[in-house]
Amino acid sequence: MAPVITGFDYRRVPVADGVSLNVAVAGSGSPIVLLHGFPQTHLMWRHVAADLAADHTVICPDLRGYGASDKPAAPVYPKRTMAADVVALARALGHERFALAGHDRGALVAFRAALDHPATITHLACLDVLPTVDMWDVMSGAGAAVGFHLYLMAQPPGLPEKLIAAAPDLFFGHFLDLWAGDPRALPPDVRAAYLDACRRAIPSIVADYRASAGVDAEDDRADRAAGNRLRMPVTVLQQDWGAALGYDAAALWRGWAPDLRHDTVTYGHFMAEEAPADIARALRDLLARTPAMDAP
Known part of the structure; x- marks a missing residue:
C-alpha cells in the first residue's frame, strides 16, 4: 500500500470534463x-502539510496526470488547464x-493560477523554479545540459514516451538521486511510491512538460507583453541556479511580482522534504502578509 499523509482525509474530487483529482485534506x-x-506526488508535502494543518485548512492534490489523479489522453497538458483544475478543486x-504554494511543476501551475485568477x-x-518563459530564456550553451529532460519531453508525441518507457525507473530515479541534497529525506517507501506513480503516468508527465515548450511559454509571453503581474504577496525559495547558469533569479521574479520576498537556499531541490520546518515557517510568514486586493 502506498504511503499517505497521516491524519489527512483522502477523497476524489471532480474538477472538469470528467477529470477527478486525488486529494488529501486536513485542518x-x-x-x-x-x-x-516532478517526479513526485502530493506526498512530498507530508511534513509541511502536517505542520500547517495545526491552524490552516490544508489541501494537497495530485495534479492532473500525476499520482492517483486522472490522466486524460492529450498531447499537452497546459498549465492554464491544470490551474483551472486547482481553482475548481478548492x-x-x-x-x-485561498493561498497557493507549489514546488517545481506545481509551482508553474500555481504561477499560472495566480495570473489567471488574481481575485482567487x-x-x-513558488519553490525552485523560474516562470516558464524565463526558464527557456536562460537555458543556453553547455549549462543547459542540466535540463536535458526539458528538451527530451518537448519533442512531438511518440519518441519521448517510448524512450522513457524503456527504462522508467532509471529515468525518474535519476532525478530523485541527482536533485536530492539529502537522500535520507526520500526514504525507501516514499521513493518507491514516486517511481511507481511515475511509471504509471509517462504519457501525461510528458504532456505536462511538452506544454511548457509551447502553449505555456506563449501564455507567459502574452501576459508579459500585456504587463500583467502577480497581484498578491509572493514568496520564492530556490537554489542558486542563477550562479551556475548566469542569470539573476531574483531580478527575473521581480519583473512578475511587485510584492516579492525571494530567498536563495542551500537545500537540495526537494526542499519541502529536506527542510520541512523551514518551508513551513516561510509559508506561515507569507500567509501573515496582507493581500493587496487592488494591486495593479
Missing part, C-alpha cells in the same frame, strides 16, 4: 493548497479564495 482555518513537483471543497489566489509561494 481548519484559512485554506492553503499545496502543489507537488471551490468544490468550499473555498472561493490570496498568497503565492
Whole structure:
C-alpha cells in the first residue's frame, strides 16, 4: 500500500470534463493548497502539510496526470488547464479564495493560477523554479545540459514516451538521486511510491512538460507583453541556479511580482522534504502578509 499523509482525509474530487483529482485534506482555518513537483506526488508535502494543518485548512492534490489523479489522453497538458483544475478543486471543497504554494511543476501551475485568477489566489509561494518563459530564456550553451529532460519531453508525441518507457525507473530515479541534497529525506517507501506513480503516468508527465515548450511559454509571453503581474504577496525559495547558469533569479521574479520576498537556499531541490520546518515557517510568514486586493 502506498504511503499517505497521516491524519489527512483522502477523497476524489471532480474538477472538469470528467477529470477527478486525488486529494488529501486536513485542518481548519484559512485554506492553503499545496502543489507537488516532478517526479513526485502530493506526498512530498507530508511534513509541511502536517505542520500547517495545526491552524490552516490544508489541501494537497495530485495534479492532473500525476499520482492517483486522472490522466486524460492529450498531447499537452497546459498549465492554464491544470490551474483551472486547482481553482475548481478548492471551490468544490468550499473555498472561493485561498493561498497557493507549489514546488517545481506545481509551482508553474500555481504561477499560472495566480495570473489567471488574481481575485482567487490570496498568497503565492513558488519553490525552485523560474516562470516558464524565463526558464527557456536562460537555458543556453553547455549549462543547459542540466535540463536535458526539458528538451527530451518537448519533442512531438511518440519518441519521448517510448524512450522513457524503456527504462522508467532509471529515468525518474535519476532525478530523485541527482536533485536530492539529502537522500535520507526520500526514504525507501516514499521513493518507491514516486517511481511507481511515475511509471504509471509517462504519457501525461510528458504532456505536462511538452506544454511548457509551447502553449505555456506563449501564455507567459502574452501576459508579459500585456504587463500583467502577480497581484498578491509572493514568496520564492530556490537554489542558486542563477550562479551556475548566469542569470539573476531574483531580478527575473521581480519583473512578475511587485510584492516579492525571494530567498536563495542551500537545500537540495526537494526542499519541502529536506527542510520541512523551514518551508513551513516561510509559508506561515507569507500567509501573515496582507493581500493587496487592488494591486495593479
